[in-house]
Amino acid sequence: MPRTGVFICHCGTNIAGTVDIEKAVEASRNFPGVVHAADYRYLCSEMGQDLIKKAIVDNQLDRVVVGTCSPRMHEGTFRKAAAEAGLNPYLLEVANIREHCSWVHKDIEEATPKAISLLRAAAAKAVLNESLDAPELEVEKRALVIGGGIAGIQAAIDIAEAGYEVDVVEREPSIGGRMAQLEKTFPTLDCSACILTPKMVEAAQHPNVNLITYSEVEEVKGFVGQFDVKIRQKARSVDPVKCTGCGICYEKCPSKASSEFEMGLSKRKAIYIPFPQAVPNVPVIDRDACLYFTKGRCQICEKECPPQAIVYDQEDEIFERRYGTIIVATGFDQMNPSQYGEYGYGQHPDILTGLEFERLFNASGPTGGKVVRLSDGKPPEKVVFIQCVGSRDKARGMNYCSKICCMYTAKQAILLKEKVPDAKSYVFYIDVRTAGKGYEEFQRRAAEEYDVAYLRGQVGKIFPDGDHLVVHGVDSLSGKIIEIKADMVVLAAASIARADSPELGRIVGINSDSYHFFNEAHPKLKPVETHTAGVFIAGACQAPKDIPDTVAQASAAAVKAVGLLSKEFLKGEACTAEVNQAECSGCLYCEAVCPYSAISPVEIEERYQGGTLKRTVAEVNPALCQGCGSCTVICRSGSINLKGFSNEQILAEVDAICLQR
Amino acid sequence: MATSNKTRLVDEMKMQSGQDPNECYQCAKCSAACPVTAAMDLLPHQVIRYLQLGFEEDLAKSNTPWICASCFTCAARCPRDLDLARMMEGIRLVMLRRREGNKFGPADLTPEQLEKLPQQALVSGFRKYNK
Structure with a gap:
């Protein structure tokens, strides 16, 4: 019969508060095979581990049962302690008497016998435990980053700088993501492109970074250290080696389609680059809009292209590569607020979402950088901003706060005043949330120096009246109904998870929360890890996030990835x-x-x-x-x-x- | 000033309506959407605020619960999924039961009115103003 030792942790009062430790220790002494039983206030502490090690040696224990927290928390700690005392670590068994017992019960009379049952079960199992050895696994020294927004770019540069090869798979024809769509960034009002494009170029030119644009991940097999990933590179219809990026093709192309990058506010050509600073600067043919592909004639781009880079019969290419680790940084979408009938989004050209309004400031945007009404091209005199459209709304939207809207609304109101000095901004808000370095000061500047009227309340309806949009709202602080004859309305629509994020989650092996944002392994202590070893997350695919937080998280994920890649071998699973x-x-x-x-x-x-x-x-x-x-x-x-x-x-x-x- | 909402009116209203005023975060969307605020002395969101703070006497004086037409726009718009119209109904019921008794019955109408008014209006009027 093996000689088993049982050790029961008080976990302060976490366990001892609802489990009678003394009784549990006494009961443990009578389990078959148990020759030693003890308790300690914090078993996971240095002292607690020493207590276990000493008992193993003194009592010649060859099985150990610890009654503690979840094995997810400290199984590793105790197994290591057992190994240090000369025991095979797999001869140690954890009875989870905290999460499975003391935390879910209030009554000590009920919890104590349950804890004893759990301990007895663990002791019975321990008798049958065998020594196990974990195999060693090789690590493929290459990382995959899915998503080429600011998070993916930052993570890729960090990994590349650490000396490892990294592939970036981006769905769109260019990297850049959401940040490329922004005009300025809060709270410093840096030009977004001016700080982003150098990073895009750095990623593109780095010898360790390989950009795979206009591509998607189709399948992931394998496990940490050896992920086999199938990537579909969609047909660009342009040879990227021959193409010089001269732009003659999209200048001459006669066919137009709605521009995704401009949120549908303007047209692009059928052969196009999404925006002027695109990386790589290689156009793509949108086969649904191209006259040659839809009607069989035109071919102007092919005729005009000086280096003959157009390849109409190019096909999607699927290739497989092995990676040691994967970082998912697929970003977010903006909710379509048309379900909010009272705001009339989609029914009037002067009612826009925040991201659409942002494009009006941009020199290459749909209005050439002029902030004007899309209905008649006149500069607006009164602009109403509405916060929390779909955020903090458990009835019709998302329960969470989208985090970035308070700040970008203040930014847009400031930019508006600078572009159109006569314009007056009104912001309907529920709460102004500006936690962040320099954020509160920035928002106050909007209210104090840029004459932005903050109205604490919501809008009940918007209806057109001649040239204007009548906004019917309330200021709850004064208790007055407010009616504003506005020229434009900007809706701070909720930031939401990408529609296809559950699908990607399934492919890569990440679970999501009820809003489809990817789940981190621990909300505080493992913010970039996931429950799949070797898979990390960064940026707004995890939760709504501003640029500083996104970049910080991307660098954190990169460090985790580099930590993995720097190992020659990984310890595999012993329980096979x-x-x-x-x-x-x-x-x-x-x-x-x-x-x-x-x-x-x-x-x-x-x-x-x-x-x-x-x-x-x-x-x-x-x-x-x-x-x-x-x-x-x-x-x-x-x-x-x-x-x-x-x-x-x-x-x-x-x-x-x-x-x- | 009462700052506890553990008063009788609030408790009874909660029982009648099944709605908890503490769930409201005072965005005032209800007031912005309400079509009859012009006739009210308190805006709908202020009624909720008074309930949260337990200002029972002020609520008893307010005409807002009686003006409420139960059109349910507030309930349809509320981001907290609160049904304000039910809460107003709850307040009315508490008031009626507490002191006033029926406010309005068939005897208050002339035969011509009884003849002309649609059945539905009569029924909802009796329901709204009576125990």
């Missing part, structure tokens, strides 16, 4: 599946369900009635197996076991709980 080939019937259901392609058929020879018999059975590659256990569940003959979680161990736990009462 194992096939009892004598019992295996060779149905290979396990191969079909294995998400890591770790199971393959193998032919074995068996002695049978005096002769030998060849038959096919399943085999697990322990380097690929991640210990998910799907195969053990599907196996009809019960001949697959997961090391560390064998059927016998699980049943021993169940028996320990059920047969007691």
Whole structure:
């Protein structure tokens, strides 16, 4: 019989507050195989670990059970301590008596017997624990960044500067993302392009960075250190090697389509670059708008192109590459506020979203940088900004605060006053939230120096009246109904997750919150990690975020990625599946369900009635197996076991709980 | 000044309407959307504020719950998913039960009015102003 030691943690009052520790220790002494039981205020502390180590040596323990917090939290800590005392770390078992017991119960009379049951189960399992060894895995020294906005660009540059190769996959024809669409950035009013384009160029020219634009990730297989990624490079219809970026093609192109980059406020050509500073400066043919592709004639771009770079018959190219780590930085969308009937968005050209209004300031934007009404081209005299359109709205929108709207609205009101000095801005708000360095000061400047009227209340309806838009709102501080004859209305529409983010999450293996933003592994202590090892997130795909936070998070994700890439080997999973080939019937259901392609058929020879018999059975590659256990569940003959979680161990736990009462 | 909202009116209103005024963050969208604010002495969002702060006597004097036409625009617009029209109804019921009794019955109408007024208006009028 093994010699088991049980150690119970008070976790301050976290456990001791609802579990009678003394009783639990006493009960533990009577579990089969237990020769030592003790408790301590904080087992995870240095002193607590020393207590375990000393007891292992003094009592010649060969199994250890710790009754503590979740194994997610401190299993590693205690296994390391056990290893330092000369025990194989997998001989230690965690009974989670905090998250699974003390935290979810209030009554000590109920929680104590439950904690004892959990400890008994862990002790019963520990008896059957075996020494395990984790395999070593090679690391592919290359990173993949999905998304080429400011987050992806920053992460890629940081990884490249650390000396590792990095590929950036961007869906659009150019990198730059949302930041490229902005005119100025708060609170310093830096020109957005002036600070972004140098970074875009730096990424493009860095010898370690490989930009893969107009491309999407289709499939990710493998695991940390060895992700095999399938990338679809969409047909540009332009040879990027020959193209010189002269721009004659899109000057001459006769066909037009709505510009995505300009939020649909203006037209671009069928062959186009999304914006003048595009990187790479190689046009793309929009085959849905191109006359040659839709009607079979035109071909003007081909005739005019000096280096003959147009390739009409180019096809999508799918290639596969291996990466050690993946950073997802796919950004955000702006909600379409047309569901808010009272604001009339989409029914009048002078009612815009914040991002659309932003484009009016830009010299290459739809109005050439003139802030004018899109209905008649006149500069506006009164502009009403409405905050929280779809944000902080649990009835019809998103429950969360979009974080950036208060600041960009103040910025746009300031920029408006500078472009159109006679203009007057009104901001309907619920709360002004300006947490950030220099943010409060900036917003106050808008109110105090730029004469922006802040009205604490919301707008109930907007209706056109001749040339104007009558905004019917309220100032709740004075209790007065406010009616403004406005020339333009700007809606601070909520920042939302990309519509296809759940799909990408499925491909890469990241789960999302109820709004489809990607989940970090821990809201405070693991802000860029995900629950898939080797996959990190950065920027507004995690939650609405401003540029400084996005850049900081991107650099953080890059450090995590570099940390991984700098390792020669990674410790693999020790708890892997194992096939009892004598019992295996060779149905290979396990191969079909294995998400890591770790199971393959193998032919074995068996002695049978005096002769030998060849038959096919399943085999697990322990380097690929991640210990998910799907195969053990599907196996009809019960001949697959997961090391560390064998059927016998699980049943021993169940028996320990059920047969007691 | 009462600052606790643990008064009888609030409790009864909550029971009648199933709405909790503390969920309101005072964006005043209801007031901006309400079509009959011109006749009200308190705006709808102020009524909620008074409920939050427990200003029961001021509420008792206000004409706003009685002016409310139960058009439900406020409820349709509210980003906190509160049904203000129900809350107004709750306040009216509490008031009626507390002191006044029925405010308005068939005896208050002339035979011609009874003849001409649509049935629906009569029923909703009786419901609104009576116990």
